[in-house]
Amino acid sequence: MSEEIKIENMNTQEPEKKSAIRVIIHSFFVVPFLIAVFAVLVFLMVKVLTVEPNTARDYLEHVKIGGTTKRWQGAFELSKILSNPKMVPKDDRFVQDMISTFEYSAHEHNPQIRSYLALAMGRTRDQRYTPTLINALQDNDYSIVAACAYSLGLIQSHKGFAALNNMADHEDAHVRLQTIIALGNYQNHEAEKIFLTALADQEVNVRWDAAVALAKLKNDRGRGILLDLLDRKYLDSFPNIDPFEQDQAMLVAIQVIPNIIDSEFESVLIDLRDKDRSMKVREAARHALVD
Incomplete structure (x- = not known):
């Protein structure tokens, strides 16, 4: 009989021990973990709701004082954000900052920084950048020259048109391509002879865009x-x-x-x-x- 009582006591103690272990696990591990997860989620939500997106000025600052990677990323993001007219600063201070940053970028080892800055200026459609872009057409890096030519085609100033006319027979195919695209944006009959000559260019992309540019002028050649x-x-x-x-x-x-x-x-x-x-x-x- 006593043995039966002992066995019965052991059976009743086992569930009590398991229940106590569960309480300990929930108290010291599960509950704190859930609280921590909830706190992290709240923190992230607050951060997302309160952090303001970067502006053009912010990205320009990244280009000016950031590290190599941050400068490249800043120039790239700047060229994207300035394609939105609502995000383009119009004040003289920003324009001068853009120009001085672009001119200083001539010392950069990464030519993409300078190319993206050229695209950023072009996408503003602001004619105040025209002289800077025209001067950069003499750059030794043809990828930068191509970016400047393309940007002049976005701004579409008279001085830019004259400068592009002199780039149509450039030795680099990519520069010629961007020049034809840029001149095509003007839809100016004064460039018609250039497009006709470009129809025989050795680079197929140049021929394609010359045909498109001519069609814009209602020329079916x-x-x-x-x-x-x-x-x-x-x-x-x-x-x-x-x-x-x-x-x-x-x-x-x-x-x-x-x-x-x-x-x-x-x-x-x-x-x-x-x-x-x-x-x-x-x-x-x-x-x-x-x-």
Whole structure:
């Protein structure tokens, strides 16, 4: 009988011990852990709600005083944020800071910093940056020259147009390409001869954009090139062009076709509207036909 009582006592003590262990675990481990997680979440939410996004001035400051990586990132972010007209500071102080920072960047080992600063100036569309960009067309780094040429095409000042006219026969293909794109933005008939010459450029991208620029002026001398740009089989012959880039090339071509449309272009556009694999291309073709 006594043995039965002992066994029964042991059986009743076991659940009590397990229950006590559970209480200890919950008290000293689980509950504090949950509290800590909750506190971290609250902290992160407060931080997200209270931290203000960086402005153009903030990114310019990163370029001026940051480390190598931060300067590069600051210039890149600056070129992005200034593409939004609402985020572009208009005061003279900011403009002078941009210009002085760009000029000082000539000493940078990383040319991308200077290139992104050039793009940032161009995306403001502010003509006060024109002289600085024109001077930088003499830079020894052609990637910087190309960025300056492209930016002058965004600003579209008279002085910029004159400077770009002298860059159309540059020895570097990328500089020539950005020059043709920039001059095309002006839609100025004074550049028509330059575009006609560029139709025979050894670089295919230059030929493509020359044809687009001519079509903007309602000149169909580049029609054969534009028809090629609307041909998927032709674009497939360039292995370095991915599907997204193919679509972009076609969209650019379709956009200018209404200026020189004829029965052949109309037939091609109808085919693209009905059969192309890209819905964006189909929609663009439909709009071009309506126009």
